Amino acid sequence: MAPILSVKDLAISFGSNHVLKSVNFELNENEVLGVVGPNGAGKTVMLDILTGVLKPTGGSITFCGEEISKKSIYERVRMGIGRTYQIPKSFEGMTAYENIITGGVYGAGMSEKEAKVQAKEILEIIGMSDRALTFAGKLGLLDRKRLEIGMAMASKPKIILFDEVAGGLTESEIAGVLDIVATIRKLGYSIIWIEHVIQTMLKGTDRVLCMANGVDVICGDPHMVMTSREVEEVYLGVKKK
DSSP states (O other), rough: OSSSEEEEEEHHHEEEEEEEEEEEEEEOOOOOEEEEETTSSSSHHOOOOOOOOOOSSEEEEEEEEOTTTTTHHHHHHTTTTEEESOOOOOOTTTTTHHHHHHIIIIOOOOOHHHHHHHHHHHHTTTTGGGTTTGGGSSSOOHHHHHHHHHHHHHHHEEEEEEEEEETOOOOOHHHHHHHHHHHHHHOOOEEEEEEEOOHHHHHOEEEEEEEEETTEEEEOOOHHTTTTTHHHHHOOOOOOO
């Protein structure tokens, strides 16, 4: 079966700064691909390129068999690419319920009636039914992270791009995020998950990709990658003998 997403030789430069030089990976249907790497490796920039916020200066992105490098953000959302943000971007003056309804109406093109039904289902999945009518600006960090996931789901994506949804959370809260990921994966989503929390990569992914210096360094089984010589060199800056 062909991968749902294929990235080949992806590159982007800002003047003389080559942030991504050549990044290559594939994402399979119903797979969770973790992405790790030191700060400045280009991980979030890669997500910005995949969603159309930034235009690559080289390489190709094939999604569901179609090259999408020149498509707009809107077109990619409608094709089935959703994302969360490292700093939550919910509408603070709207309730959690209203935020998810908005994602359904404007992200998926649903009627308000359809979006309301979906919003209730998503709130149940992300464990926020009891906070449906709480304004987003009044939510704690864990619930803001959950809401980010719910808003991404509202656009009915085929793949969701997670940007550090576990960042800043406690160990017990991270366990809750892992439960949400396991649940939505069972619903058929494919996920690319950027994270610095090692626990999430070992327990919540099928494969892990390590990036450094604008290239893909190693990709494979989570335990193999996280204990590899390549990852130790990337993070510690020393070479194993």
